[in-house]
Amino acid sequence: MRKLFGTDGIRAVAGEAPLDERTVRAVGVALATKLGKGSSVVMGMDTRESGPWIAATLAAGLREGGATVANAGVITTPAVAFLARKHGFSAGVVISASHNPWRDNGIKVFGGDGYKLPDAVEMEIEAEIEKALAADGETQNHDDALPEVNESFRAEYVRFLLEAVPGISLDNRKVVIDCANGAASAVAPQLFEHLGGTVEVTHASPDGLNINEQCGALHPEIVAAEVKVRGASMGMTFDGDADRALFADEHGNVVNGDAVMLACARDMQARGELDGDVVVATTMSNMGFEAALKRSGISMLRAPVGDKYVLEEMRRSGAALGGEQSGHVLFPARATTGDGLLTALMVLDVVHRSGKTLGELIADLKNYPQVILNVKVREKVPLDSLPDVVAMIRAAEDELRDSGRVVIRYSGTEALARVMIEAESEDAMRRHAEAIAGAIRAELGI
Known part of the structure; x- marks a missing residue:
């Protein structure tokens, strides 16, 4: 271990x-x-x-x-x-x-x-x-x-991104970019400056202490609000190291990784690039996303959380697209790992070629109500060794059955237990999420 x-x-x-x-x-x-x-x-x-x-x-x-x-x-x-x-x-x-x-x-x-x-x-x-x-x-x-x-390394990377998505254009649209005061601050302005539109960059003044602070992909509502205030056509926001990206559509609605994959999957399918008509997501992806893919004749495989595990499943199944709800999206024909800046260019390219807005491309995506509760824990013991936690999980699964999902796991990067409940009934969703989180907190909480 x-x-x-x-x-x-x-x-x-x-x-x-x-x-x-x-x-x-x-x-x-x-x-x-x-x-x-x-x-x-x-x-x-x-x-x-x-x-x-x-x-x-x-x-x-x-x-x-x-x-x-x-x-x-x-x-x-x-x-x-x-x-x-x-x-x-x-x-x-x-x-x-x-x-x-x-x-x-x-x-x-x-x-x-x-x-x-x-x-x-x-x-x-x-x-x-x-x-x-x-x-x-x-x-x-x-x-x-x-x-x-x-210094030449950064310029090489920018050239690689532009060559990976040739002919891309903003079509004179205005977009807002939130760099999370992180690594994207050193690359994104240079990348987007020649795409034929208006690019307004925010949170690109890192001071060593403000990375991810009320900005970036951890807070996508920030760029969504900026889209509305500035009258922009789209917003995009990265995490601290820019390996993932989330978006906001023209109405200021947050667009997560599931929705990004839906738009890209349909575009790739239409161009004959979606090998096997399959997408690899994770246990956290919404059932509504899976249903929307199915309406387009696209199947979905689920991998454990973590983009490396998504990629392993993609390589095993031969899938050409995969990712996470959190914004890691993988295009293995173009890159070996999740890349927020590449994802941003791919989304802009789909919008450009389709002649539609981002909101129009994903208008039929109807997500099941979903809640994720994070519980700080002092240690990560096997959850199945905690009788009260097991009982709460079993009660949720018995009630929801085919009308929802229960996913309980430890974070791989923080001392957290993540409780995810998805259900047609929002009341049942929140009730079971709170019950399971409470049981974990009683056993392992700080």
């Missing part, structure tokens, strides 16, 4: 284990050891205050383990995946905690092929981390100087 890696890398409060200086250095040593002699790593980060020292410490560990390090500076997570693959690096590493608050940070690792590491490889790296920690009981002085930022 993995101890350090969650569903999206290592993540914790910066400065506290496992993101203390000693462990971060050990991660670098371990990764370099796993990659082998003569390995090379490209590294990037988001805009958190702790990013530079974590990157410097990790780079020191990588060099100690025999690897060379290239620095992409502040850049998006998918950009690092792209650069690792394009330039033949042994791995790509991103210092980011994605949508988490600024105090948190993390370490995400991509293979040289641009894909996130399989769980088995992460477990092997964890074993090497334990060895590195055992071999070095004290934090030592290391060369912690980061290499100079290679």
